[in-house]
Amino acid sequence: MLDIDDLKARFLNLEFDSKDFVIDPDNALTVARMSGETLPEFTDPTHPDFQATPAIIASLASGRRLPINFPSLGGIPMDGGKAVTCLAPVKPGSALNGRTHLHDIYTKSGRSGRMVFLVSRMEIRDSEGHHLATSDSHMVIRERPEA
Amino acid sequence: MSSVATIDDVEFGMELVPFEPNTSLESVRAFAKAVGWGLGGRFNDHEQARKEGLPGALVPGIMAMGFLTTMIHRWAPAAIVERIDTVFRAPLLADEPCSLAATVTDIDSHTAIVELDLSVKNSANETRVFGTARVRLPKG
Secondary structure (H helix, E strand, O other), rough: OOOOHHHHHHHHEEEEEEEEOOHHHHHHHHHHHHHOOOHHHHHHOOOOOOOOOOHHHHOOOOOOOOOOOOOOOOOOOEEEEEEEOOOOOOOOOOOEEEEEEEEEEEEEEEEOOEEEEEEEEEEEEEOOOEEEEEEEEEEEEEOOOOO | OOOOHHHHHHHOOOOOOOOOOOOHHHHHHHHHHEEEEEEEEOOHHHHHHHOOOOOOOOOHHHHHHHHHHHHHHHHHHOOEEEEEEEOOOOEEOOOEEEEEEEEEEEEEOOEEEOOOOOEEEEEEOOEEEEEEEEHHHHHH
């Protein structure tokens, strides 16, 4: 089994990806509507505060899922969950940049073995560098005994 | 109370009024396409999803996040969802109804912040997605 403390020491909080995004206003609108949203801030592109919902912010994906040289854990990664922290409105159609680092690594053990949880954190900023939102992706991997 | 205007309207243990989310395959397809996950059968086609070893086409986990955010906005239209954290415990299937729930678990009147516990259950009443939210409300 991999040494989790060693993985933390080597990989936590080191930026491993930077990617530019523009959220398409039509896509932001579709995501809001399909989510059942009714507030004009999310469903009316002409509203002065038209903004992206947390769900579409959570969909922004980094170019790499894990840092270069991160060891294989053997199992198939699963999407364990998402979290979004909103610091300021994210405007569809405007230039964004997401910088990603590994925020946490932890394990849970059960009868079927050890599960490794990897939390990638993307910090989303506008073109002036203002931090607008943070998106956490929880990746779960069932570790193979020989890994 | 169906709609909350300020922090003073919130009570500990209060349950948010749910709405019935649209989990139709058509809606799931549109959502998946809009977030760039429109290819493949996973969120598009029951038969194709089954060929990939899935029980059917799935509702994306972040769509469940969207339903829960909407429920908060319907409960308190002036609320700002500062953080929403969702755990995808097991898949939700497209074309199957699901139910939403949220309960107020903490209130800070000074900061006007409310904490909520969230869940999404399938038609068998099994929890598929759960989580928490931190919501800022106008002060009374």
